[in-house]
Structures are given as C-alpha cells and as structure tokens.
Amino acid sequence: MSDVPELLGGRYEVGELLGRGGMAEVHLGVDTRLGRPVAIKMLRSDLARDATFLGRFRREAQSAAALNHASIVAVYDHGEDHVYTESGGAKVNIPYIVMEYVDGRTLRDVLSERGRLEPMEAVRVTESVLDALAYSHRQGIVHRDIKPANVMVGEDGSVKVMDFGIARAMADASATVTATQAVIGTAQYLSPEQAQGQTVDARSDLYSAGCMLFELLTGRPPFLGDSPVAIAYQHVGEPAVPPSRYADGIPEDLDAVLLHALEKSRDGRYQDADDFRADLQAVRLGRPVSVAARSSAAAVAGAAAAAGMTEALPTTGAADHTAAWEAPVAPTPTPAEDEEPLLTRRERQEEERxxxxxxxxxxxxxxxxxxxxxxxxxxxxxAPPEVTTITVPDVVGAPEDAATATLTQKGFEVDSVTAASDTVEEGNVISQDPEANTTAEEGSTVRLTVSGGPDNVEVPDLAGRTLDEAKALLDDLGLTLGTVDEVDDPDTDKDVVISSEPSARSDVKPGTRVDLTVGTGQVEVPNVVGMSQNEAQRELSDANLRVKTEYEQTGDAPEGDVIDQDPSGRDTVDIGSAVKITVAQKEAPTVTATTVSPTTPSETPTTSETPTTSETSPSPSDSSSG
Incomplete structure (x- = not known):
C-alpha cells in the first residue's frame, strides 16, 4: 500500500511490508510509546468500501482482542484513522490492527521448505494449536479457518494461532455462509458441516485441526480435487484414509487419533479440544489412546477388510503399515502360458457335475x-483392555503440591500447566480436567491448570524521562509508582529519571511498585582551593558549573594556584551556576624612592677635624654658606 502514513494512532510507526494476503497487508511497525516491535495489519484499500470485508476485519480485531493466551497472537490496538485518497479524490478510512510481532514463519512456509514434519514434531505443534483452540472455545469464539497459513512457528519454537478474520461467537456461529451463499473457510480444511453451509461449533475447528495435522504428517491434505467444490464434496462423502498410507513411521495410535478427528459426523469425532490434545499427548508419551479413537480406527479397518475381499487397496511401497491401513486381498492365480491344461473340457464338465x-x-x-x-x-x-474407573477428587483452588499429592494418592498421573490469572492466587489450581466428581480410568492423567498470577509485564526504560512521563507510562502498563529518591547529579535536570528498581526490561507482575531515582537539578560544588587554575576549571566544568576567574597578587601561594572560591566547596547550587575562583599572581617588585641633598661647608672649619663624605646625598645647608 503506497499511501501508508508514518504514524498511526499517534504512536505506531509503519515500516517495511512483511506480507500480503487476499484481504490485508501486514507491515512491521514500532510502538513508539513502549519501544517494542509490532505487526500492523491494514485492510487493502480496494476493499475499504466492501461492507463484508470491513465487517470481517473489524470482527477479527474484536475477537482476537478478547483472547489472551500464550498460543494466540495478541492484538494490542486497532483503529481507523489512516485516510486513503482514491483516484477520484474521495477519501476513505482504512482500518488497521496492531498485533504482537512474532519472529518466525508460518507452518505453510515450513511445509513448503521441508515437505512434511516428523510425527512427534507435528504432534507437538498441533498440541499447541489445540491448547489455543480450547481457550478460545471456552471464551465462546470459533476460529473457522484453522490451516497451516494461520499458524506461526517462532524462532524459539513457540506456536501461535493467528487470523481470527472469520471467527465468530458460538452464539452467532450459524453464519457459515455469506450473503451470496459462498462457503467461508479454506476448502482443504473445511469441516463437512461448513461445506454444507450448516451451523458450525467448536467441533468444526477440531476437524480442521485434524486436516492440518494430516498435512503436517504426510505433506498433503486428506482430500485433493480439481476445484474447491470437488474437495468439499469429498469432505462430506468420502471417508478419510490413515495418514500412514502416505508416509512411513506413523504409529498406529496416531492413525487412530487422526481418523477419529476426521469423522464426518460431528457427534462421532472429538467433542472438545482438550480430548483431542489428550490423545495426542498419549501418543507422544507412549500411553494408550482413548477408546473412542481406537473404535474409529477399528471401523475404518473393518470397512477396508470388507472391501478387500473383492478389491486390493493401492500401495505406496511403505514397508510399515498399521492395522487400519492393511486389508486382506484375495489373490487371483493365473496359470503360466506354457503349462498344459490338466483336464480336458469334457473331463472338467464331468468333474463339476x-x-x-x-x-x-x-x-x-x-x-x-x-x-x-x-x-x-x-x-x-x-477391544479396549479392562480398566478400573475411579472418581476424580476436587482439587480446584488447592495449592499445586497438595493437589498433586491428592491425585497421585488416588492413582492418577498429573500433568500441570501454568496460566495467568487475575483472580486465583499464584500457585493454586485454576481448573482440572477431568472435572471433579467424574469418573476416569485408574492411571489416567488429570491435567491441572495452575495460576501463575497475573501476566508479567516488562518494566520500560524510564531513564531520561520526566517524572510525570514515567508515572504515565507505568500507569499504562498497570505498574505502580513507588518511592522517588532525589540525588544530585551534574548531568540530570530536576525531576528527570536517572534509574529504576526493578531495572528496565525486568519481567514483573502487574501492580508491582517501581522505585525511581530522579535528579534534583542541583550539584555539589567541588573544593578547588589549592588546585592549579587549569585543574580547577576542569573540575568545575565536569560538575556542569560555569567558571568566573579573578586574580590576586600574593606571596603566600604559588603563582597560578586557586586561593579562594565562591561558593565554597561542598555548597549545593543549581546546575549551570557560576563559581568565582581567585588565582594567585606573583607580587610586583617594591621600588623605594631616595632623595640626594647637597652638603653646605662650615664657615669656621676646625683645623683639628678631618672632613668626611656621607654615603647619602649632601646636606643643603653646606651649599648655602660658601
């Protein structure tokens, strides 16, 4: 989009184009207030007047903004203040969504590069997707477009679901088709009910997740066709085949899980994302999968066996096939061409009679x-083995250690995950699955969701900001301003932040008190008396003070040394104040004036006295008497 403004919402700088889709463009951006990278998704300008696409785009912002989960790309903000000028001069507002920036690639990109994933890697990725779906379904949101292109894999291995552009609340999930009766979704991953334009619910997302896992394992979706309509027909009427038909190394329990997820009837497949995820976890840990999954595999194997009496299934050359894949084939022996018939026609007819x-x-x-x-x-x-079922105790609200001990004592395995919670004390159980007072197999796993307290936030870098700016920024992040210590610092103006505790970029709980150290705008005057003039000027300049120099002649100090200063050392003054220093100067030499007077001889010299000459000038009376 060529008409991209430099700043959106007064805070989001728009950068390079990251990708372009059928409905929107995604740019790299920067949140100038928080100093973090973001992804900015903007509706294409040619769709800005299309009410359908506008509705989908706004619904994505509303749906995703209501979801806060580690496996869902977070939505930070949205707006419509970007104005686009059309060729005719008309102006139209372009909506945008500000999202979490994920440093990684989509699963579609990964598949394009690698072809398919290793089975356990595919299972791990799908578990994270199902974890996100379980959360969104509990919030009443159905995604309706789960596919590899809508799942991001970060460089750190994290998995995040994105693009809730066609998601709807379950209460409005009947809107599966558009006003023109076009099916919403991507054909290769449509559930049978979506393909038929029926009401969708959480189980529709699980079917799509099954299609995605099938492609991760095999490198191809479960159904292929020449057109979206042909593929949709297969979703409705064609039974799925085990993924081990197309790839080696897939365990038969994973076959069973996929076949159960791809049941045509939504009542016949997984009923919630947690059940689907539990079976995948069982495959990964080498535990038995659910009875329902094994039954789906048995049904497919039975159907294949019945068909196999008359028709051989096509092979792929795989050396390892699961029971659901294999079916007995009745061989048809053909005699060699050079063999003679053992009986003549008459003899054969006689034998048959x-x-x-x-x-x-x-x-x-x-x-x-x-x-x-x-x-x-x-x-x-x-056939499932005989198992003992026991009642699951209620451990919701209990500390994690106590809950684990209770469940272990009853004969259950325990799997705990941590989730943020504003209402449950950190370390206590938020929920359990299976729920309390239901029955479960002895030795099965009870999954606990344990409160990690509210979501952590990152302390921003406040150095150089004014106290008011720092307080506003802390309020925006849900943090509390703690004590404010003032210190004299020559490089910091009054009420400007020097440092914080906790320090910048620390992860803390919401509501954490952040103590600040700010400048007073003053500085202590260094004592420079006794220093040379150059040393004193350098010392005062380092203290961000101005120097005013005077000179005084004295013999009591070496020339060029400071003999006095004003203000005195250790006084506190405003930054930039003037300090007067007095520098010693060598005294000038003392000049003594001498007056020489003429000497006047005596009128009656005494013959007995010898005349003398004074080292000083003669007296004036002598000159007057001759």
Whole structure:
C-alpha cells in the first residue's frame, strides 16, 4: 500500500511490508510509546468500501482482542484513522490492527521448505494449536479457518494461532455462509458441516485441526480435487484414509487419533479440544489412546477388510503399515502360458457335475469362516483392555503440591500447566480436567491448570524521562509508582529519571511498585582551593558549573594556584551556576624612592677635624654658606 502514513494512532510507526494476503497487508511497525516491535495489519484499500470485508476485519480485531493466551497472537490496538485518497479524490478510512510481532514463519512456509514434519514434531505443534483452540472455545469464539497459513512457528519454537478474520461467537456461529451463499473457510480444511453451509461449533475447528495435522504428517491434505467444490464434496462423502498410507513411521495410535478427528459426523469425532490434545499427548508419551479413537480406527479397518475381499487397496511401497491401513486381498492365480491344461473340457464338465452344489456350499462356508476369523481378530486387537474407573477428587483452588499429592494418592498421573490469572492466587489450581466428581480410568492423567498470577509485564526504560512521563507510562502498563529518591547529579535536570528498581526490561507482575531515582537539578560544588587554575576549571566544568576567574597578587601561594572560591566547596547550587575562583599572581617588585641633598661647608672649619663624605646625598645647608 503506497499511501501508508508514518504514524498511526499517534504512536505506531509503519515500516517495511512483511506480507500480503487476499484481504490485508501486514507491515512491521514500532510502538513508539513502549519501544517494542509490532505487526500492523491494514485492510487493502480496494476493499475499504466492501461492507463484508470491513465487517470481517473489524470482527477479527474484536475477537482476537478478547483472547489472551500464550498460543494466540495478541492484538494490542486497532483503529481507523489512516485516510486513503482514491483516484477520484474521495477519501476513505482504512482500518488497521496492531498485533504482537512474532519472529518466525508460518507452518505453510515450513511445509513448503521441508515437505512434511516428523510425527512427534507435528504432534507437538498441533498440541499447541489445540491448547489455543480450547481457550478460545471456552471464551465462546470459533476460529473457522484453522490451516497451516494461520499458524506461526517462532524462532524459539513457540506456536501461535493467528487470523481470527472469520471467527465468530458460538452464539452467532450459524453464519457459515455469506450473503451470496459462498462457503467461508479454506476448502482443504473445511469441516463437512461448513461445506454444507450448516451451523458450525467448536467441533468444526477440531476437524480442521485434524486436516492440518494430516498435512503436517504426510505433506498433503486428506482430500485433493480439481476445484474447491470437488474437495468439499469429498469432505462430506468420502471417508478419510490413515495418514500412514502416505508416509512411513506413523504409529498406529496416531492413525487412530487422526481418523477419529476426521469423522464426518460431528457427534462421532472429538467433542472438545482438550480430548483431542489428550490423545495426542498419549501418543507422544507412549500411553494408550482413548477408546473412542481406537473404535474409529477399528471401523475404518473393518470397512477396508470388507472391501478387500473383492478389491486390493493401492500401495505406496511403505514397508510399515498399521492395522487400519492393511486389508486382506484375495489373490487371483493365473496359470503360466506354457503349462498344459490338466483336464480336458469334457473331463472338467464331468468333474463339476460330480461335485454338485456341495462344493459351492463348502466354499461359501469357508469364506464366511474367514470373515468371522478376521472380525474376531479385529475386535480382539482393538477391544479396549479392562480398566478400573475411579472418581476424580476436587482439587480446584488447592495449592499445586497438595493437589498433586491428592491425585497421585488416588492413582492418577498429573500433568500441570501454568496460566495467568487475575483472580486465583499464584500457585493454586485454576481448573482440572477431568472435572471433579467424574469418573476416569485408574492411571489416567488429570491435567491441572495452575495460576501463575497475573501476566508479567516488562518494566520500560524510564531513564531520561520526566517524572510525570514515567508515572504515565507505568500507569499504562498497570505498574505502580513507588518511592522517588532525589540525588544530585551534574548531568540530570530536576525531576528527570536517572534509574529504576526493578531495572528496565525486568519481567514483573502487574501492580508491582517501581522505585525511581530522579535528579534534583542541583550539584555539589567541588573544593578547588589549592588546585592549579587549569585543574580547577576542569573540575568545575565536569560538575556542569560555569567558571568566573579573578586574580590576586600574593606571596603566600604559588603563582597560578586557586586561593579562594565562591561558593565554597561542598555548597549545593543549581546546575549551570557560576563559581568565582581567585588565582594567585606573583607580587610586583617594591621600588623605594631616595632623595640626594647637597652638603653646605662650615664657615669656621676646625683645623683639628678631618672632613668626611656621607654615603647619602649632601646636606643643603653646606651649599648655602660658601
């Protein structure tokens, strides 16, 4: 989009284009207030007047903004203040969504590069997707478009579901088709009920997740066709085949889980995402999968066996096939061309008359017996083992250690996950699955969701901000301003933040008190008396003070040393204040004035006295008497 503004919502800088889809463009952006990267999704300008796409785009913002889960791409903000000018001069508002930036690739990109994933890697990714779906379904939101292109895999291995563009609340899930009766969703991953335009619910997402897992395992979706309509027909009427038909190394329990997820009837498949995820976890940990999944596999194997009496299934050259894949095939022996017939035609006719109908009866009984043995073998193989069921105790609200001890004592395995909660004390159980007072198999796993307290937030870098700005930013993040300590710092103006505790970029709980150290705008005057003029000027300049210099002649200090200053050392003054220093100057030499007077001789010299000359100038009386 060429007409992208530099700033959206007064805070989001729009950067390079990351990707383009059928409905929107996604740009890399920066939240200038919080200093973090974001992804900015903007509706294409040519769709800005289309009420259908506008509705879908706004619904995505509302749906995703209501979801707060580690496996769902977070929506931070949305708006419509970007104005696009059309070629005719008309202006139209373009809506945008500000989302979490995930440093990674979509599953579609991963599949394009690698073809398919290893079975346990595919299981792990799908478990995370199902975890996100379980959460969104509990919030009443059906995604309706689960596919590899809508799942991000971060560089750190995290998995996140995105693009709730066609998601709807379950109360409005009947809106499966548009006003023009076009089916919403992607054909390869449509549930049968979506393909038929029926009401969708959470189980529709689980079917789509099953299709996605099938492609992760095999490199292809479960159904292919020349057109979306042809594929939709297969979703409705064609039974799914085990993924081990197309790829090696897939365990038979994983076959069973996929076949159960892809049941045509929504009542016949997984009823919630937690059940689907539990079976995948059982496959990953080598535990038995649910009876329902094994039954789906047995039904497919039985159908394949019945068809196999007359028709051989196509092979792929895989050396390892599961029981659901294999079906007995009756070989048709053909005589070699160079063999002579053992009986002439007359002899064969005579032999057939001699056998009569008894031979056909025996043959029929043999076939029935073979089918019976096959059925008995399948039932014996897939029949669930006898298990003991016990009542699940109620541990909701209990501390995690106490809940684990209670369940272990009852004979259950315990699997705990941590989730943020604003209402349940940290370390206590938020929910359990299976629920309390229901029955479950002895030795089965009870999954606990344990409160980790409210979601952590990152302390922003507040250094250099004013106290008011820092307080506003802490309020925006749900943090509390703690104590404010003032210190003299020559480089910091009054009420400007120097540091915080906890320090910047620390992860803390919402409501955490953040203590600040701010400048007073003042500085302590260093004592420079006794320093040389150059040293004193450098010291005062480092303290961000101005220097005013005066000179005084003195013999009591070396020339060029500071003999006095004002203000005195250790006084506190405003940053930038002037300090007067007095510098010693060498005294000038002292000049003594001498007056020379003429000497006047005596009128009556005494013959007995010898005349003398004074080292000083003569007296004036002597000159006057001669």
């Amino acid at each position: 001699r056998r009569g109908p008894l031979a056909y009866i025996v043959l029929t009984l043999a076939v029935l017996a073979a089918l019976g043995l096959l059925g008995f073998g399948l039932v014996s193989y897939f």
